[in-house]
Amino acid sequence: RANGARLWATILETAEFGGTPAGGINRLTLSNEDGQVRDWFRKACEAAGLTVSVDALGTQYALRPGRDMSRKPIAFGSHLDTQPTGGKFDGVLGVLAGLEVMRSLNDAGIETEAPLLVVNWTNEEGSRFAPAMMASAAYAGDFTTDEILAKRDAAGTTVAEALDAIGYRGVEAVGTREIGAFVELHIEQGPILEAEGKTIGVVEGGQGIMWFDGVITGFESHAGTTPMPRRRDALLALSEFALAAERIALHHAPSAVATIGEAAILAPSRNVVPGRVAFTVDVRDPRSETLDAMATALSEAAAEISARRHLKIALTRIWRKEPVPFDPAIVAAIDASAESLGHPRRRIISGAGHDACNLAAKVPAAMIFVPCKDGVSHNESESATQGDCAAGADVLLQTVLRLANA
């Protein structure tokens, strides 16, 4: 078993890096706060006798040798970056439980056949740089390292510059690190486990995701003198589009979701009819065909609104991640581990994207979920119990032992 109390203490300790007054964490990827927690993680891994290295996109790998060094390591972990209004568990639990697995094995003097590897993937959240799960996508070959290094945040800073600013542009070539299997522990970020009284979610796959960038170009004009019918108001067009996106998601209920998470008026002023609005759209469903149908419906809505309101709506798909099935053997190992520990469990599909979803294209991968309060995530009030975190770490430890000694 993992040491649940020690795991909990590290969760509280690292929550100080970017901690907010409301009890959450604002630790955007490659920010100074992200640099601080990375330094902490490196030192903790070294103190546990692990060999730490960093790849060209800043991902941290910490290796524990196995008896058979010809075997590929069994890897586990998640991410230490957060949303601007993030909580203490999203990503953090998976990395710190990985560290705890290493520490607990050390305490018990247990050697494994295969080596073990705990990983902290760069920019899982996708809030500062799009898309989300960026480094694991590059690892899996979806993007080249140079493509990722050139991506810019809203302030115009590139990933390359941000890596250099905190000293985390490593030398290891992305995607060259050998991995035999990948297991990720994470909070569910949804309401199902809590509602059904289950401690462990055995994750069978992740739903599909599309991200769009949108720009509406109307015409700035005077708020006091422009008659309502003559206006080409970009914010009213966005309003109709946002409500259309909600309707389109509800049409594919209960599985589909659609979200406009960012929307900004260019040069806003109280007495100017908004002329230009930039926005983002996040669309998800477990079925590929539903993603297609929703993309079509969104385009149709944009066309109808722009024709009626005499303005332009440009909608560009910047990312599409197909639904991912996890590896049945890893899923079975997780299930068997949860059963052996006696935890109430159920099979589940992930609503969020995760690094494991990218890894799955290249290596056998699956995930372990634990409940979070009211299913709330991407919120400073995100919460999970010490007991559930410990249960998740125990299932992770048992699964890793099964895979490493098989």
Place this chain on the structure above:
Amino acid sequence: RANGARLWATILETAEFGGTPAGGINRLTLSNEDGQVRDWFRKACEAAGLTVSVDALGTQYALRPGRDMSRKPIAFGSHLDTQPTGGKFDGVLGVLAGLEVMRSLNDAGIETEAPLLVVNWTNEEGSRFAPAMMASAAYAGDFTTDEILAKRDAAGTTVAEALDAIGYRGVEAVGTREIGAFVELHIEQGPILEAEGKTIGVVEGGQGIMWFDGVITGFESHAGTTPMPRRRDALLALSEFALAAERIALHHAPSAVATIGEAAILAPSRNVVPGRVAFTVDVRDPRSETLDAMATALSEAAAEISARRHLKIALTRIWRKEPVPFDPAIVAAIDASAESLGHPRRRIISGAGHDACNLAAKVPAAMIFVPCKDGVSHNESESATQGDCAAGADVLLQTVLRLANA
């Protein structure tokens, strides 16, 4: 007659201060660019033999003596600040035509009975600091100087700090400057004169204005895992409110208008359901009762949306300016001047707020409009012809002579 060619040259010359690539001006009140155009204006006035002073809110007054110094000066002018996406004429025309009146009288060696005063009012636009027409409102006694000095822009800078930063916090007490009458030349900022082929609008009054600050508080949650019906999405609530405001204005067509000019998500992120949105509302109509009816309808819409979507909508009225009738004698003087010059003209109500609307509470005041292209204003493409600007300056000059020598 005024020298229309010289007037046009000063319009082009000062358009360099804050000039944008698209041919507009971005010269927010009390910015460095505003400081530059103020310096230019002070020097030009001094070169024309005028005595320039500055009051405690930065308003510039340039006096030309009259034969009878016991008479209160006849004042005219407007403002040199612009919107972030402003044009070359809004406000600028009135101040520079005022300077041109002084220069033309000098050229012709004409003395007037009453002294003349050209004024550049601070913060007419209201884009950086609310409300609009701030300094003229303080002059008229609607606010104390200290109330205005304490107002903050979005970055938290106070009016006092902004005045000090550009060296325009004068010593003259606000509202003490004697003014016998006030005449403001301005582009119409609406489509009526152009559509009817009139060169001069004889402005009989200004419509009423209300400004609101709004905050919607929902709940941030994960874009991938939060089922649509469980969301408390602040942007969807804003979308419904914006469309309700449009319907409410159309219900009072054709006179009423309503505009959401600013709207910002707090801590926006692509994969976070927006939890908090701040926005502004601008509502106008020439009748006081319609303003009341619209305020009630907006509150009802906010209550209905917030109850249905389980979030809070706080709507605070931060400004109300009643409809303003201008002084019939000044209106008649403008009408007679336009007639004597042979310009096609019509009576008109201003859709925009103007410093003259504030002055009207304290001194006899009225306005002269000239057409602008397509009725477009608060846009970088705002445009007026050299001929119409010269015609407006001529009517201003004749009106001023009538009033100063009466």
